[in-house]
Amino acid sequence: MKGTRLKAKSDLPVPVPVAVEQIDFKDREAGRIREAYARRQKGNQGRYSFLNPSHVLIIQERDGELLSLLSRYGVESLERKRILEIGCGTGYLLRAFLQWGALPDNVFGIDLLQERIDQARKLCPYGVRLECGNAAALDFPDASFDLVMQSVVFSSILDPEMRQQIAGEMLRVLRPGSFALWYDFFVDNPRNPDVRGIRSSEIRNLFPGCQIYLRRITLAPPIGRLVGQYSPFVYMLLSRGKILCTHYLGLIKKN
Numbered sequence: 001m002k003g004t005r006l007k008a009k010s011d012l013p014v015p016v017p018v019a020v021e022q023i024d025f026k027d028r029e030a031g032r033i034r035e036a037y038a039r040r041q042k043g044n045q046g047r048y049s050f051l052n053p054s055h056v057l058i059i060q061e062r063d064g065e066l067l068s069l070l071s072r073y074g075v076e077s078l079e080r081k082r083i084l085e086i087g088c089g090t091g092y093l094l095r096a097f098l099q100w101g102a103l104p105d106n107v108f109g110i111d112l113l114q115e116r117i118d119q120a121r122k123l124c125p126y127g128v129r130l131e132c133g134n135a136a137a138l139d140f141p142d143a144s145f146d147l148v149m150q151s152v153v154f155s156s157i158l159d160p161e162m163r164q165q166i167a168g169e170m171l172r173v174l175r176p177g178s179f180a181l182w183y184d185f186f187v188d189n190p191r192n193p194d195v196r197g198i199r200s201s202e203i204r205n206l207f208p209g210c211q212i213y214l215r216r217i218t219l220a221p222p223i224g225r226l227v228g229q230y231s232p233f234v235y236m237l238l239s240r241g242k243i244l245c246t247h248y249l250g251l252i253k254k255n
Contacts, residue, residue: 029159030112030134036156036194047225054228057235058218062183062249063096065217069251073179073213078102081146084173085109086135086166087153091120094128104128108145110135136165143175154206155185155195163198167206174254180207182214182250203250211253218247 048055075081078101085093088109097107104127111117114132121130133139135153148170157163170180185197198206200214219227219239228235238244 029157029162032158032194033112033156053232054225054235057228057232058221058224059092061217061236061239062247065215065249066181066183067100069181069213069215069249070179073251073253075179078147080106082106082144083108083147083149084138084140084145085149085151086138086170087111087150087156088120088130089116091124091128091130093149093151094120094124098125098128108140110138135169136162138169138173140173142172145173146175146178147181148174148179149181149183151183152185154198158194158196164206171207171210171254176254178254180210180252180254182252183247185246186216186248187220187246197246198248200248203248203252207252209255211255212250213252214248214250216242216245216247217249218245220244220246 046052050056050059078097081102083094083097083102083106085097085108088094088111091109094107094109098104104125107124107128109117109120109124109128109130110133111120111130112132112134117130117132120128124130131139150166150170154163154166157166174180182203185195186199187197189195189197200212203214204212217239218224219235223238223244224235227238
């Protein structure tokens, strides 16, 4: 009976060392964002509730300005529009698009956090398609959407490469002549190292070759939360003055 030949060391596969730099940057940054949102969730119970008057004022202003912007640039109806929101959270804006005329089968959402997608599935009507995933690698064909929305997603991403990749994915899945919708901080929050404002020059670099329309809205949150509790009129007056506003609402047209 022939014995089994032991493999010499030279016969064995040589393990290839993996450099730290080869670890996927998207996974590192995604993990950091998940941790940041977990910390934020613990300290913000009620801040984003629709029973909070200040939050309601912010949302009403943003939604009204968003609809006005779409109308101004030729969108007459959402009924036949395919819509994607990246960073959809629990699906508030997805449900808002449905109220504004979009059909459930044409509405899609993606979020990095599984618990938010689980909650969105409970809240959104049947037909809305939701998935947990990273917007830096969207699983959709080229030119498959008429509107792609992002709301305070980019300010939560500190990695410039990931920001650029997500912007590229947003453009890739948009049809020519269609719009990406933008709502985000353009100022830094000195109390929150997990976010960074995105200025107009960076937005233009993220979406080269596009027509970009930006306007300042949303009263600085610390001021807005204080004023909004007592006087919606003063809140709107200060917000319309723009000097104390901290966000850009934008429409980005793909040529």
